[in-house]
Amino acid sequence: MLRAAVTAGVLLPFAAACATPTGGGADGASRAVATGTVSAANPLGVPESMPFEVVIFDGGFGDAYARDIHEPLFRTRHPKVRIKHTATKEIAKTLQPRFAGGDPPEFVNNSGDNAMDFGALIQDGQVADLTPLLDAPSWDDPNVKVRDTLLPTAIEFGSYDGTFRVLPYANTVWGIWYSTKLFKDNGWEVPKTWDDFLALCATIKKSGKAAPFTYAGKHPFYIYETILTLAAKIGGVDVLRNIDNLVEGAWKAEPVTQAATAFAEVGAKYLMQGTAGLDHIQTQTAQNKYQVAMLPNGSWLENEQKDSTPDDFGYAMFPLPSFSRSDALPYGTLHARPGEEFFVSARSANPLAGMEYMRAMLSAQGAGQFTELVSTLTVVKGAGEGRRLSPGLASASAALKAAGTNTVYFRFRQWYAELHDEVAAATGQLMNGRLSPAAWADRIQRKSDQLRDDSSVKKFKR
Missing domain, CATH: 3.40.190.10 (Periplasmic binding protein-like II)
Incomplete structure (x- = not known):
């Protein structure tokens, strides 16, 4: 029914679209996770010959941070991996048919007034478990895990039933x-x-x-x-x-x-x-x-x-x-609170590339340059220190510091x-x-x- 609706151009509410799992491929079958060689330089084992897709909500932050900061940073360690970049102001309208049809992108910035329903996505098994990302060595220091570079609230907000599935990147x-x-x-x-x-x-x-x-x-x-x-x-x-x-x-x-x-x-x-x-x-x-x-x-x-x-x-x-x-x-x-959520599609063709992309985002360079470009703090500890803050961001940062635990x-x-x-x-x-x-x-x-x-x-x- 879902695929027939998509073929006919009908956009069902996403909660309904997630009622019946469609599997990882167009035929509804589960898709095996593609893997590459695990090494110190590639701790998640990203396959170096497979492309992946990044979909960004083109809203308050625009999409230049992905094109000009995070994607080039990813390529410094994975130069052979081709990234398809898509930006849209209508996340659910754009991606709903693809999730229902079994062809989701690897990495999604699920934000804006037209965001998809996370509860329905998770209930349908569409959102990857990001625990391997948390346990991976950080981009900057192999002796420090990614989880130890994050504000604790980021892990709290990204966890559903005790499993970390969503990365809330901006500390709003x-x-x-x-x-x-x-x-x-x-x-x-x-x-x-x-x-x-x-x-x-x-x-x-x-x-x-x-x-x-x-x-x-x-x-x-x-x-x-x-x-x-x-x-x-x-x-x-x-x-x-x-x-x-x-x-x-x-x-x-x-x-x-x-x-x-x-x-x-x-x-x-x-x-x-x-x-x-x-x-x-x-x-x-x-x-x-x-x-x-x-x-x-x-x-x-x-x-x-x-x-x-x-x-x-x-x-x-x-x-x-x-x-x-x-x-x-x-x-x-x-x-x-941590906000501006990102997730990796569990049923995409190359989910490990999506996690590795997140690992780059959570580096000091990736988070720090994001803060300067879009005037917003991130959930990466200390990434904004020493960075040039705009007047509004300086005001918000001072207010957050003054609030202390009263948030x-x-x-x-x-x-x-x-x-x-x-x-x-x-x-x-x-x-x-x-x-x-x-x-x-x-x-x-x-x-x-x-x-x-x-x-x-x-x-x-x-």
Whole structure:
């Protein structure tokens, strides 16, 4: 059925496409892993005569880091291996037919709004076990294993049921982004309390010089991330852990509804006109034109906007203000987590080449040059030290250092694509005044309960 749908040009939802394993080849049979000679220079035994394919999400980071840094670095040790490079803004649309048809690429940057469902991919056996990569000698020092060069959270975030399968490469920092020039020119101060934040929004609105706040209305993840970070600040890390674990009533917990209510007020009073109909690039470009003062985003923002940002703009970010004196977590708490996920296709023709490519990415050179090129930290320990940091990245790095252990995260977006879709849709309606905070929580809780009670859905736990 799946292959017939692909032949007819029909794109099925990936969760459905993964319901029946298709095997490694077009005939559904398992494909034997190609191997080469294992040596000190080739510890994973990559076959030196076989090509492999790299597919990169052409989003906030672009694809130049792969073409200009990682692929040339790989070739320094494997000059005979031909790399096919593909870049796309539509990962699922581009790759879904190939996975269903048994012809997946070796290496995939599964990112963006059109990313494939990791839970479904893993449930169907499409994602390779990366334990051999972790246990391999690092690119830089044969006496140090790859696992020992990584931040521990990278292994945690990339593990499913105790097996490391996904490489989250970028160490992303979230916050409220602004222009230091705009703030300085108008005497606006970074707020540290919610009352100060609302007062700043009112001041900016009254000035008429810019709209106070916006977010990518067409992609409400940007604002539901912010709501959930505030909820964790109010109620502590268990708020997000319960949401991830599909706990009954997790979305109706008081800290969650308090945060939703707080941002519903921002949506009602302080949003840039037309926000609901704008995507991330449009809202970000509006900020570069000083049409809006603040927007929530991740630390890839500066690189994504590099072609339209004025030279003296001065990107910077600040953590969410403290909601009240009874917050469970202090001012400076951040949503910070490994992100920008990569995986190796278990059923591809040359998966070992995909793992070796990752080993090159995780070198000091591969990670350090990535940081400089795209203004984003990586999960490789110390790779950013001594590197030239852009203003926004320097701001995010300083905020992360100040936060220390006070960082929060959630994982349901990667685990349960249906829940992510429901949260995004409901949050868009919340911010547009079409759903009350209570109705927002009810709607999302119903979807969470439905997934929890559906035995066909693979469950994960943190």
